Amino acid sequence: MDILTLNDVSKSFGGIKALxxxxxxxxxxxxxxxxxxxxxxxxxxxNIVSGFIKPDSGxxxxxxxxxxxxxxxxxxxxxxxxxxxTVRPFHNLPAYKNLIVPLYSPRIRKFTxxxxxxxxxxxxxxxxxxxxxxxxSYVPYKPASTLPHGxxxxxxxxxxxxxxxxxLITDELFSGLSTAEVSSMVPLIEKxxxxxxxxxxxxHRLRELFRLATKIVVMDRGRKIAEGSPSxxxxxxxxxxxxxxxxL
Amino acid sequence: MARRLERIDRPIKVLTEDIYALSSISNxxxxxxxxxLPALLILMLPLLSPSGYVDRVVILTAIYGLLAVSWDFxxxxxxxxxxxxxxxxxxxxxxxxxxxxxxGLPPLLTLLLATVxxxxxxxxxxxxxxxxxxxxxxxxxxxxxLLLARIIEATAIMGGTDGLVGxxxxxxxxxxxxxxxxxxxxxxxxxxxxxxxxxGLVLRSISDNDQAVRASGINITAHKLIALWLxxxxxxxxxxxxxxxxxxxxxxxxxxxxxxxxxxxxxxxGIGTLAGPVLGAFILVPLAEMLRDLGTxxxxxxxxxxVVLVLLKPEGLLNYLKRKYEQVERWVDV
Numbered sequence: 001m002d003i004l005t006l007n008d009v010s011k012s013f014g015g016i017k018a019l020x021x022x023x024x025x026x027x028x029x030x031x032x033x034x035x036x037x038x039x040x041x042x043x044x045x046x047n048i049v050s051g052f053i054k055p056d057s058g059x060x061x062x063x064x065x066x067x068x069x070x071x072x073x074x075x076x077x078x079x080x081x082x083x084x085x086t087v088r089p090f091h092n093l094p095a096y097k098n099l100i101v102p103l104y105s106p107r108i109r110k111f112t113x114x115x116x117x118x119x120x121x122x123x124x125x126x127x128x129x130x131x132x133x134x135x136x137s138y139v140p141y142k143p144a145s146t147l148p149h150g151x152x153x154x155x156x157x158x159x160x161x162x163x164x165x166x167x168l169i170t171d172e173l174f175s176g177l178s179t180a181e182v183s184s185m186v187p188l189i190e191k192x193x194x195x196x197x198x199x200x201x202x203x204h205r206l207r208e209l210f211r212l213a214t215k216i217v218v219m220d221r222g223r224k225i226a227e228g229s230p231s232x233x234x235x236x237x238x239x240x241x242x243x244x245x246x247x248l
Numbered sequence: 249m250a251r252r253l254e255r256i257d258r259p260i261k262v263l264t265e266d267i268y269a270l271s272s273i274s275n276x277x278x279x280x281x282x283x284x285l286p287a288l289l290i291l292m293l294p295l296l297s298p299s300g301y302v303d304r305v306v307i308l309t310a311i312y313g314l315l316a317v318s319w320d321f322x323x324x325x326x327x328x329x330x331x332x333x334x335x336x337x338x339x340x341x342x343x344x345x346x347x348x349x350x351x352g353l354p355p356l357l358t359l360l361l362a363t364v365x366x367x368x369x370x371x372x373x374x375x376x377x378x379x380x381x382x383x384x385x386x387x388x389x390x391x392x393x394l395l396l397a398r399i400i401e402a403t404a405i406m407g408g409t410d411g412l413v414g415x416x417x418x419x420x421x422x423x424x425x426x427x428x429x430x431x432x433x434x435x436x437x438x439x440x441x442x443x444x445x446x447x448g449l450v451l452r453s454i455s456d457n458d459q460a461v462r463a464s465g466i467n468i469t470a471h472k473l474i475a476l477w478l479x480x481x482x483x484x485x486x487x488x489x490x491x492x493x494x495x496x497x498x499x500x501x502x503x504x505x506x507x508x509x510x511x512x513x514x515x516x517x518g519i520g521t522l523a524g525p526v527l528g529a530f531i532l533v534p535l536a537e538m539l540r541d542l543g544t545x546x547x548x549x550x551x552x553x554x555v556v557l558v559l560l561k562p563e564g565l566l567n568y569l570k571r572k573y574e575q576v577e578r579w580v581d582v
Contacts, residue, residue, distance in 0.1 A: 050463060076465035084460065090453040100449045105465030120446060163465055 001063075003028045003167055003198050004049065004080075009058030011044055018044040019055070020222040026167070026215075031189070031199045033209045033230070036219035037242075042202045043085060045219070046171050049200075050082040051075040062167070077107045081165035085172045087152040091145035095133065095155055098144055099124035102162035111164070124162070131158045131188060150181045157188075167198045174205040182208055210234070218242075254580045261574045282573060286523075287433050290530075294425040303425060307493060309533040310428040311486045314435065315506065316513035316525030318482035321439055324520045325448070325475040327455025329382070332389030334506035335373070336483025337490070338396060340366035344488035345412040345497040355416050355492045356423075359485065366484025371477045378472050390507065397502035411498025415491055428489050432526065435482055440522050451475050509533075516557050518564020527566050531557075 002025040011019040019041045026032045034042050047053040049060055051072040060068045067075055081102075090098045102108060103120040129135040131154040139147070144155060153173060160168055174182045182205060189212050193199060203209040210216070210230040218226040218239050226239045233239055264275045293306045315333045322330050344362035347353045353361070377388045401409055418424040442448045451471055453461050458468050491497040510525070513532050518524025535553060539546040561568045 052459070052462075071467075072459075072462040073465050073467045076463055082463055084463070088457045088460065090449075090456040090460070092452060092456060093449060097449055098453075100446050101453045101461055101466060102464035104446050104450050107465045159460065159464060 001028050002026065003030075003063060004200075005059075005061040006045070006049070007059045007061070009045075009048060009055045009060065011048060011053060011055050017222045019048070021058070022219070022222070022224050023058075024217050024224060024227055026198055026200060028198055029193065029196055030215055031193055031201065031213045033213035033216045034200065034202045034219060035204075035206065035209065035216060039221070040219040041222040042219055043171055044222075046082055046169050046200075046202055049075075049169065050080060073105070076163060076165075077105065079107070079163075079166035080169065081160035081163040081167070082169040083153075083156045083160055083171055083173055085175070087149070087156050089144035089147070089152055089155055091143065093144060094141050095144050095147060095151070096121060096124040096128055096140040098155055099127055099158055099162045102159055105163065107163060127158050127162050128155075131155075131161065132184065133158075149176050150178070153177060153181075154185070157185075161192075165197065167200065168192065169200045169202075171202045172204060173201065174203060174208060186212060250582050251579045252582050253577055255571070255575045255577050257575055282570075283437075286527075287437075290429055290433060291426075293429070294422075305534055305537050307425065307428055307489075308537075309529050310432045311490055311493075312509055312513060312533050313432050313526045313529035314428070314482050314486040314489075315510035316517070316529050317432075317436055317439065317522055318479045318486075319510045320514045320519060320522055320525045321482070322475060322479035323514075324443065324455065324522070325451035325479075326472045327381075327458070328378075328472070328476075329386045330389045330479075330507075331386045331511075332392045332507050333483055333510045334393035334502050334504065335389065335396070336366065336370050336480045337487035337506045338393055338502035339369050339480075340484025340487030341491045341497045341501040342406055342412070342487075343369070343484070344491045345415050346406065348415050348492075349412055355418050359427075359488050359492065362488035362491075363481050363485040366487065367477050367481035370480035370484065371473060374476055374480075375473060378469055378476070393502040393507065394504075397499045400499060407498070409499060411496055411500075412491075413496055415495045415497065417495050418492055424493065428486075431485065435485075436523055436526055439478070443522070447474075512554055514564075516554065516561075516565060518566035518568075521564065521566045521570075524564045524566035528564075531565075 005025040007023050009019055009022045010017070022041070022045065034045065036042050044053065048055050051067070051070050051074070054069045058068070059066055062078055062080065065078070067078065090101065100120050103123055125135060125140055128140045133140045133151065133154065139151065144152070147155065153176070157170070157173065174185065177185070186208055189199060201209060201213065213230055216228065216230050216233040217224055218233060220242050225242065226233060226236050228236065260275065260278050263271070264279050269275050269279045294303060297303045297306060315337060318336060319330055319333050322328055340362045343366045344358040347358040347361055348355065373392060374389065377385055380388060400406055406412060418427070443452060450461065450466060451474070454468050454471060461468055487501060490501070509532065513528035514525040515528070516532060517526065517528030532554070536546070536550055539549050542549055557565070
């Protein structure tokens with residue numbers, strides 16, 4: 001069953017067509033990779049799905065519910081969580097307190113039932129451990145502003161996981177990370193998938209993406225130019241021409 | 249040889265973190281002293297003051313302190329810079345005056361009602377501006393008090409330029425002296441506590457990165473309204489208090505001074521600390537009174553002191569004192 005469907009979505013900024021009639025769907029428990037050159041409309045797609053930008057035309061459906069044009073917090077409440085390309089944590093707060101924000105949202109508040117002080121802290125520490133913060137160290141308690149980039153990416157992911165999303169959208173989660181850091185995050189995404197989560201990854205790190213993804217959508221200048229399994233995409237001649245070039 | 253300033257937490261600061269604060273009397277004192285001593289000092293002021301004039305200055309200081317805490321709270325929790333504290337003050341002042349004159353309600357009741365009603369009116373007025381940010385929000389808030397003052401002037405409602413005269417004063421001078429100080433302390437401590445609760449953390453996060461807060465499933469407009477209401481409540485309380493103190497409310501309740509001075513107090517005391525603005529008010533307001541003898545030059549001397557304070561301690565006095573209290577500094581070779 002499709003969890004997310006985009007139907008003929010278009011968006012222009014002034015004279016620039018950022019998205020031009022894009023349609024694709026994501027099945028439940030799939031890992032969809034979106035690739036494309038800079039300016040091809042990847043992040044615009046993420047922003048439209050998560051409600052930060054309203055499309056000019058077209059529909060977006062989460063399962064059977066139309067979510068086109070809903071504000072970001074309502075879309076998050078329905079179970080779509082997204083990361084941001086530039087990590088900007090709540091830098092005045094300790095890392096684990098960063099997760100209080102999603103844990104306080106109406107979607108999650110009912111799970112961390114009583115909401116008394118401290119309950120959410122425990123949940124936050126669990127989630128941070130899951131994404132790779134050493135639990136018995138000082139790291140989760142440090143102010144987010146002092147954390148190195150790798151931890152900030154993990155924190156951004158943790159902020160999304162705290163929402164217990166059905167669909168997780170990552171916008172260049174691996175950018176700025178070392179090869180070692182990326183390889184340590186790949187199993188994390190795999191784990192999320194085995195747990196039943198659907199993931200959309202906008203990514204430039206193709207090697208890791210092609211290992212994780214079950215389906216790839218290739219975008220170019222606001223249009224979808226190809227869609228298929230990773231192996232089919234590698235063989236696709238249009239894609240080779242416009243994007244992959246000599247790399248693969 | 250290059251040197252750098254090293255800052256290390258004092259042993260007792262580390263010892264008093266979390267539950268260990270209770271492990272000895274000296275630890276408890278270390279934690280409690282910076283909170284209890286200033287509070288006691290503030291409560292002693294009316295007893296120590298030699299004259300009615302000094303009393304008035306103390307009360308005025310507390311009123312400006314409330315406005316400054318209100319400004320700091322709104323800035324800290326939503327990231328919105330308000331240039332219109334006079335709006336909260338003026339609305340609270342007029343609501344209290346009207347309730348007292350029209351319905352004959354006693355001052356203590358009007359104070360409560362003016363706080364709640366005034367905050368609600370101000371929140372309703374500013375609600376359409378909440379999507380604005382930075383300088384745009386600041387400009388609109390600056391305009392509101394001026395606008396209301398002109399409306400009252402032009403339509404001559406609520407006493408017009410004469411204002412409302414003959415408002416009841418407080419039941420006795422002890423209530424008058426102490427109520428505002430007690431409420432200043434309660435509001436300051438309560439808001440500081442509030443900022444560490446989960447809701448407080450969410451509000452603080454909005455000023456850090458509102459996009460991520462929205463993506464986390466939280467309606468930021470609703471939360472900004474909460475913060476605005478609380479901030480406006482403090483300002484309205486201050487205004488209502490002023491009305492009963494002077495038994496009068498006029499267009500001066502919307503004056504620009506009331507918008508600017510609280511910001512100066514917050515900047516001098518330390519933005520984002522909530523207690524800092526109180527400290528700032530207790531420096532700047534008495535200073536302004538002391539300089540009265542200088543006549544026209546008063547504003548010059550006052551400005552010089554303000555600029556020097558800000559230049560020397562841009563972080564704010566409270567943050568500076570806190571650092572000295574918690575850390576030792578020394579130069580080390582690198």
